[in-house]
Amino acid sequence: MYRRLFSVLAVGALIVGACSSSTPSKKIVLAEWQYPDTVNPYLAQAETDIEVAGSMFHNLVDVTPDLRTIPTLVTEVPTLANNDVKMVGAGMDVTWKLKSGMQWSDGSAITCDDLSGTWKWIMDPDNTGLAGGTIGWEDVTGIDGGSGTTCTMHFGKVYEGYLYLVAPLLPAKYIQSIAVKDAPTKLYPMGDLKSGVYDGPYIPTEAQADAQITTVANSKWSTISGHAPYVDQVIWKYYADAATMLQGYKAGEYDVAQDLNDADIPSLAGIDLNEQVIHDSLTYELHQFNNKALSDKFGADYKTIIKAVKLATDRQAIAAGPLGGNVSVTNNYISPLTWYYKVEGGSTAADPKAATALLTAAGWALGSDGYLAKAGKTLELEYCTTTRQVRQDTLKLVASQLKAIGIKANVTAAPSGDVFGGWDAVKADTKCNLVHGTFDVAEFAYVSPLDPLGGYNVYTTQGIPDAAPHNGQNTARISLPALDDAYNAVKNSVDPAVVKAAMGTIQDIYVTDQNTYELPLYMRKDVWLVKPRIHNFTGNPTTSAGEWNIGDWTAD
Amino acid sequence: MIKYVVRRMIQAIPVLFLITVFTFLLMHVQGDPTQRFAQNARVSQAQIAAFEHRWGLDDPLPIQYCKWLGVCGDKPIVVNALPQALGGGDNGILHGDFGYSVFDGRLVTDIIAQRMLPTLILTVTAYLIWVTIAILAGVYAAVKRYSLFDSGLTIFNYVGYSLPTFWLGLMLITFLSVPPLRWFPASGMNDPYTTPAFGTNSYWAFFGQNPFFAIFDLGRHLVLPVLTLVTVSIAGDSRFVRSSMLDSLSQDYVKTARAKGLPERRVILRHALRNALLPVITNIGLEIPFLFSGAIVTETIFAWPGMGRQFIESVGHTDYPVLMGILLIAAVSIVFANLLADILYAVVDPRVKYD
Numbered sequence: 001m002y003r004r005l006f007s008v009l010a011v012g013a014l015i016v017g018a019c020s021s022s023t024p025s026k027k028i029v030l031a032e033w034q035y036p037d038t039v040n041p042y043l044a045q046a047e048t049d050i051e052v053a054g055s056m057f058h059n060l061v062d063v064t065p066d067l068r069t070i071p072t073l074v075t076e077v078p079t080l081a082n083n084d085v086k087m088v089g090a091g092m093d094v095t096w097k098l099k100s101g102m103q104w105s106d107g108s109a110i111t112c113d114d115l116s117g118t119w120k121w122i123m124d125p126d127n128t129g130l131a132g133g134t135i136g137w138e139d140v141t142g143i144d145g146g147s148g149t150t151c152t153m154h155f156g157k158v159y160e161g162y163l164y165l166v167a168p169l170l171p172a173k174y175i176q177s178i179a180v181k182d183a184p185t186k187l188y189p190m191g192d193l194k195s196g197v198y199d200g201p202y203i204p205t206e207a208q209a210d211a212q213i214t215t216v217a218n219s220k221w222s223t224i225s226g227h228a229p230y231v232d233q234v235i236w237k238y239y240a241d242a243a244t245m246l247q248g249y250k251a252g253e254y255d256v257a258q259d260l261n262d263a264d265i266p267s268l269a270g271i272d273l274n275e276q277v278i279h280d281s282l283t284y285e286l287h288q289f290n291n292k293a294l295s296d297k298f299g300a301d302y303k304t305i306i307k308a309v310k311l312a313t314d315r316q317a318i319a320a321g322p323l324g325g326n327v328s329v330t331n332n333y334i335s336p337l338t339w340y341y342k343v344e345g346g347s348t349a350a351d352p353k354a355a356t357a358l359l360t361a362a363g364w365a366l367g368s369d370g371y372l373a374k375a376g377k378t379l380e381l382e383y384c385t386t387t388r389q390v391r392q393d394t395l396k397l398v399a400s401q402l403k404a405i406g407i408k409a410n411v412t413a414a415p416s417g418d419v420f421g422g423w424d425a426v427k428a429d430t431k432c433n434l435v436h437g438t439f440d441v442a443e444f445a446y447v448s449p450l451d452p453l454g455g456y457n458v459y460t461t462q463g464i465p466d467a468a469p470h471n472g473q474n475t476a477r478i479s480l481p482a483l484d485d486a487y488n489a490v491k492n493s494v495d496p497a498v499v500k501a502a503m504g505t506i507q508d509i510y511v512t513d514q515n516t517y518e519l520p521l522y523m524r525k526d527v528w529l530v531k532p533r534i535h536n537f538t539g540n541p542t543t544s545a546g547e548w549n550i551g552d553w554t555a556d
Numbered sequence: 557m558i559k560y561v562v563r564r565m566i567q568a569i570p571v572l573f574l575i576t577v578f579t580f581l582l583m584h585v586q587g588d589p590t591q592r593f594a595q596n597a598r599v600s601q602a603q604i605a606a607f608e609h610r611w612g613l614d615d616p617l618p619i620q621y622c623k624w625l626g627v628c629g630d631k632p633i634v635v636n637a638l639p640q641a642l643g644g645g646d647n648g649i650l651h652g653d654f655g656y657s658v659f660d661g662r663l664v665t666d667i668i669a670q671r672m673l674p675t676l677i678l679t680v681t682a683y684l685i686w687v688t689i690a691i692l693a694g695v696y697a698a699v700k701r702y703s704l705f706d707s708g709l710t711i712f713n714y715v716g717y718s719l720p721t722f723w724l725g726l727m728l729i730t731f732l733s734v735p736p737l738r739w740f741p742a743s744g745m746n747d748p749y750t751t752p753a754f755g756t757n758s759y760w761a762f763f764g765q766n767p768f769f770a771i772f773d774l775g776r777h778l779v780l781p782v783l784t785l786v787t788v789s790i791a792g793d794s795r796f797v798r799s800s801m802l803d804s805l806s807q808d809y810v811k812t813a814r815a816k817g818l819p820e821r822r823v824i825l826r827h828a829l830r831n832a833l834l835p836v837i838t839n840i841g842l843e844i845p846f847l848f849s850g851a852i853v854t855e856t857i858f859a860w861p862g863m864g865r866q867f868i869e870s871v872g873h874t875d876y877p878v879l880m881g882i883l884l885i886a887a888v889s890i891v892f893a894n895l896l897a898d899i900l901y902a903v904v905d906p907r908v909k910y911d
Contacts, residue, residue: 027748027749029748029749035869037659037660037873126606128603128606128607129603129607181606181610182661184660184661185660185661185662186661189660189661189662190660190662191660191662191666205758206752206753206756206757206758207753207756208670208753208754208755208756208861209667209670209671209861209866209869210859210861210865210866210869211744211745211753211754211859211861212744212746212748212753213753214748214752214753214756214758235748235753237743237744237748237859238859239743239859240856240857240859240865241856243726244726244729244742244743244857244858244859247726247729247730247733247734247742248733248742248743250733250734250735251729251733251734251735251738251741251742252738253741253742253743253744253747253748254748417591424601424604425590425591425604
């Protein structure tokens with residue numbers, strides 16, 4: 001009798017205890033399916049790293065979802081027009097006017113010393129693993145301004161990409177307190193994030209690896225934005241994969257789902273359309289043609305073959321098939337949102353008859369095996385991609401499309417480390433490696449460059465990685481004087497009119513037969529799920545991710 | 557008995573040594589930690605070489621193993637292997653130093669310590685439940701052989717045994733976490749809206765102030781992962797208990813007990829069950845290592861931040877010091893679980909003598 005009574009009382013106490021817990025202050029919970037490796041934006045490689053860092057740090061300028069550049073830590077965006085960019089001999093000076101009175105999370109002032117400290121830290125030879133390398137920073141010859149807020153950045157040569165170079169600003173005093181060689185493990189250490197110094201709206205307080213990172217409103221953030229963050233706590237909850245993360249959303253476990261893309265769209269069934277935020281991404285899927293490999297294989301015919309393959313590849317069928325109709329086919333690799341985008345004509349429809357006519361005219365004839373051949377050589381191409389299922393499905397479809405016109409396409413799905421491995425990181429004969437050029441055609445994705453100069457290393461002769469130091473990204477090995485000239489014009493000018501005209505030329509070349517380097521397939525999608533209680537979420541197609549304005553989010 | 561235990565512990569030393577050699581080799585076949593730079597074309601060979609040198613990855617493999625073990629060091633070999641108090645070194649497994657993660661530079665012991673409690677909470681809870689249910693169900697099924705319960709248990713066991721853990725976990729989430737039922741949380745150890753992250757200082761402070769709520773919240777989060785583990789684990793043990801019990805029930809001493817007129821309950825519990833549990837103890841004892849090594853699939857599906865999930869993360873990062881630490885714990889627990897099972901066998905069955 002007493003035992004039963006005690007049990008009832010114990011259960012009752014448990015329920016009362018459970019229900020009587022006080023309701024905490026306003027908080028929002030964001031979900032990701034990968035725990036970050038780092039919050040240091042200069043070491044961040046994965047989307048999840050960039051997202052969480054995006055709430056803790058600020059760039060000097062930000063890019064809005066409609067790709068306008070706006071000042072964040074500065075009072076104005078430096079341009080030639082406002083005289084904050086001046087050409088000096090072969091170089092240039094950029095003046096960054098920091099907002100006055102801004103403070104880091106430890107209460108210290110944000111000054112030009114931080115800009116200078118960031119530059120020195122990046123250029124330190126002991127710095128390993130910088131995700132973006134030192135491009136642009138290498139051209140900086142000095143930064144003036146000291147403990148003031150008007151900073152002059154001296155460039156030894158014209159660097160068109162100066163606007164997005166400082167992404168983000170780091171606190172000099174803090175980064176100097178840790179030996180640069182120890183930065184990957186001791187600067188903003190994942191085991192003690194609280195020890196770091198930040199300027200973003202939310203700063204970390206605690207973390208449980210693989211499960212949760214708790215951040216709280218940065219009390220000093222109002223010195224930057226003029227108001228405090230509207231939410232007291234932002235909690236990052238981590239799942240093991242996108243599928244369970246989506247189930248967690250349906251179960252009401254968090255407010256915002258991140259890091260989803262077009263492949264996840266079919267899994268969103270049952271979720272209110274008003275909660276689905278789906279944008280065109282800046283990332284586009286492409287087929288890259290290795291001009292050197294194809295030229296070695298087919299001699300003078302290689303350009304005709306590439307043109308025929310481009311004509312025979314039915315991109316509409318790819319979009320409707322493996323992609324489930326969730327993406328749109330594109331002809332241009334430049335996003336229509338960029339200020340230098342040029343509207344180009346041209347059809348995205350396939351034309352296998354025209355492809356056959358081209359090859360027939362070049363002397364290729366169908367053999368008894370059903371494949372085209374010339375002088376005893378079969379028209380056979382080695383297609384490569386990563387193990388991502390949708391890519392494998394796409395290439396399977398493309399192989400069938402090419403077979404219909406007599407081209408034999410062999411498809412290899414290689415580990416992404418093999419495909420994207422650097423010159424020294426993989427063996428020279430690793431199959432499907434882009435840098436070593438061990439492929440004929442490769443499917444992967446590029447980010448459409450926001451900075452016009454972003455394509456310089458990808459499309460100019462100088463970027464061909466076969467030459468030392470092998471860090472070029474022109475893995476198509478394309479060398480077109482007209483393209484080189486246009487990119488050099490972009491590189492050597494900060495005049496928007498000149499840059500826009502040169503980028504127009506580059507886009508003209510891209511849609512003509514001169515483009516033997518790539519076939520754009522479709523623009524990918526960025527997908528977020530956002531509960532109705534969250535306001536001011538806009539998403540952002542740039543690498544700033546959806547957190548670019550997290551300090552302005554509100555919650556019911 | 558003491559002599560036997562000492563002998564078994566001495567025998568365990570070469571076994572553990574061979575296990576560490578084998579797993580160390582296996583780790584290095586799997587890849588090397590510099591793979592993290594493979595997709596970053598801007599990292600130079602010099603930077604990769606500097607990374608390898610800092611972590612001792614440029615040493616020949618035997619030297620790397622020797623250092624990990626704590627035999628090789630700055631001092632002459634034999635002296636370094638001795639305890640520090642006797643002039644030996646202070647690093648390497650022999651000195652209790654598991655080294656540092658080559659991925660994030662944290663102490664391996666810190667990483668394992670942080671992951672051990674979540675794993676123990678999950679696995680011990682599941683283990684106690686499934687062992688209890690398996691014994692009770694197995695005994696009842698044997699006593700009521702060919703009854704409806706026995707047939708039902710057999711079907712449940714076959715289904716449970718056949719279900720892939722990841723599928724069962726996802727189904728449980730789909731039916732019990734998402735609307736319309738929404739009975740239990742789908743992931744994690746705590747509700748981030750109401751409770752600080754488990755294991756953090758804030759959590760323990762919160763636990764001190766709201767113990768009932770914290771336990772209630774943790775309990776809710778435990779339901780689905782525990783249910784998954786119990787469902788897939790109960791089958792083997794209950795079949796084992798049933799068969800052992802059937803064997804026991806057919807023995808002469810049970811017939812004698814019945815012939816003496818003892819109540820059926822006493823015959824089953826005192827005479828049959830006690831003997832039937834002997835092989836069961838060995839079986840259950842051998843499952844103990846699972847408590848420490850974690851449940852990789854279940855922890856992954858339910859985002860449970862335990863040892864199993866750490867293992868997967870470390871495999872992804874080719875973080876071999878952490879992997880070696882986890883595997884060493886698993887190996888030691890297997891060796892000692894075997895020993896424990898043998899000792900318990902002797903305790904329960906007076907006929908068993910080891911000396």
